[in-house]
Amino acid sequence: MGGALALRLELDGYACDWHKSGRSALADLKSGRHDLVISDIRLPDLSGEAVYTSLLEQGQGIPPFIFMTGHATVDQAVRLMKRGAVDYLTKPFEPEVLLAKLRELSACREGGAAVSRLGISPSMRAMEDLLARLAPHDASVLIMGESGVGKEVVARWLHGLRHDGTDRPFVALNCGALPESLMEAELFGYEKGAYTGALKARRGLLEQAEGGTLFLDEIGDMPLAMQVKLLRALQERRIRRLGSETDIAVNFRLIAATHQDLKTRIEQGAFREDLYYRIHVIQVRIPPLRERREDILWLARRFMVESAVAVAAGAEGRPLLLSPAAERALLDYAWPGNVRELKHVIERACLLTQGPMLSAELLFGKASKQPKSTLEAPLGDWLSSQERAYILQALATQDWRVQDTAKLLGISRKNLWEKMKRLDIRRKGEEPS
Structure with a gap:
């Protein structure tokens, strides 16, 4: 034991x-x-x-x-x-x-025990130290990182540090998941009769986050018109529901996240510079998994333990193990889908395993020998090919339903369409757009 x-x-x-x-x-x-x-x-x-x-x-x-x-x-x-x-x-x-x-x-304990929830690599430990220093303050935080690195996990971790032991709300919205016509009502709420179908008043997310944290994921996808209204709410700390003439005071901490370069979006006229500086008080960058390889096996084993299937499948209740070949395969892979992809791979293997050991074949499939392609081809080409394969696999599991696939991947429908176009992903027999 x-x-x-x-x-x-x-x-x-x-x-x-x-x-x-x-x-x-x-x-x-x-x-x-x-x-x-x-x-x-x-x-x-x-x-x-x-x-x-x-x-x-x-x-x-x-x-x-x-x-x-x-x-x-x-x-x-x-x-x-x-x-x-x-x-x-x-x-x-x-x-x-x-x-x-x-x-x-x-x-x-004063100072707390040396416990890490985010990773064991030096970069993640340094980020945890930064978050611990930020926790007591209410300054806005912008989290940068590729899709799948765990931006919402980090946001929730920071929220937990700030409000540990209290029942303060953590309210999240993916800005790329809602059409512009619905986003204002979602964020600011509405009064009864504000529009057709508004049968009763509803608090928006800015009100629901009172005393806690508002997390706006993929803020780079927020429509310009909504950016103006969000900026005003952040400056004045007051909002007005749709159909109302009364201002409501709001108090929340804003944590925003994006995988995009917001400065480039500003140059393209797609993001407001004044809002950028408002949310960019503190920037936290989450490195992709390929840049913190020390975390790969640590995360993999953690996902194995978290899986109820893994615990049940272990011989005599023992946790599942990774074979040496499986460990090498995990470390050799570039992980274009980052932590999200790693979690999916581990969960799938835990479901399919018939013994206490997870093999490389079980993780990646018999025909999927993981080449050390970072040495055989330019990194950009390798990452694109892996990203394409990952998206194709996700589409196949969702029967090519784009909305469901986007949800599975943790990105917006618009973002997925853009990736499919860039990577030339289309269903068999479908003509290029």
Whole structure:
């Protein structure tokens, strides 16, 4: 159990030292470098309680202890809690119970525990540090990054840092997913009778985000007319519903995201420069997965653990494993769809596997030997070919329904049409446009 639990904690971003005996753990704990101890009561040599007592007798500060055992008694639990133990878990228990306790302890510790939710690469750790510094402030944030890198995940992470433990709203809108005719009503709301079909008043997203976060994804696709109205709302912190003559005060933090170069959009006359500077107070760039390869296997294993299918499929309840060839294939692939594509690949393999090991063939298909194409062809050509193959696969799974495919890929219908045109993607027998 110890090895599986250590793996589960590492996949959630915790750095773990696993010891198979009490004496080994006690020697390591004397270094004073640990933030928390999870110990079984029954160990091969010393008991967990004996380890705890030995540290107490040293007269120095010790990290919090969480004890676990399959042989719990009320007296033992009370005795340990009175002596300072943080918690006491009776086996069997769900890992999420332990993880919830760790998150609670991390939030209470000054400075927090070294837990990463976004990645283990230096670039992602640096980004987490930046987000932690931004969290207490209400300045607008612009998140830049390719499709699929996890811009909404980062936005939600920042929102969680800012409003941890509170029920503040996180309201999201993909600006490329709605036609201009509907966007104003969606953002600003409307009064009863404002237009045909408005049978009752409705709060817009700017009102719904009160006291929390408004996340506008793909803001580069927002129509110019709506950009003017959004800018005014940000400047005045007041809005007016459709069909109303009364202003309503609003208070929210804006986080915007885009995969486009907004300066280029400004030059093209498609984006307002004044709005750009309004939302560009702080810029956060999420690097594509190919630039942070340290995260690939970490994310893959995390997706395996998160999948209920993976947990059920593991032999005797053990988590699934990646074969050495599968690890090489994951690392060699360029991931044009970034983290979203990686998650889809892992989830598909978890559904199809019949054993505890995920192979390269299961991940990519027997005919899909992943070439080291970044060395055999120009990077741009390689990325385009992989992007084309990825979109074709997504279209096939959705029976070529563009709207459904765009939703699956996490991009707007307009964006998907543009990619299909650029990459010459069309259904068999369809004439070029």
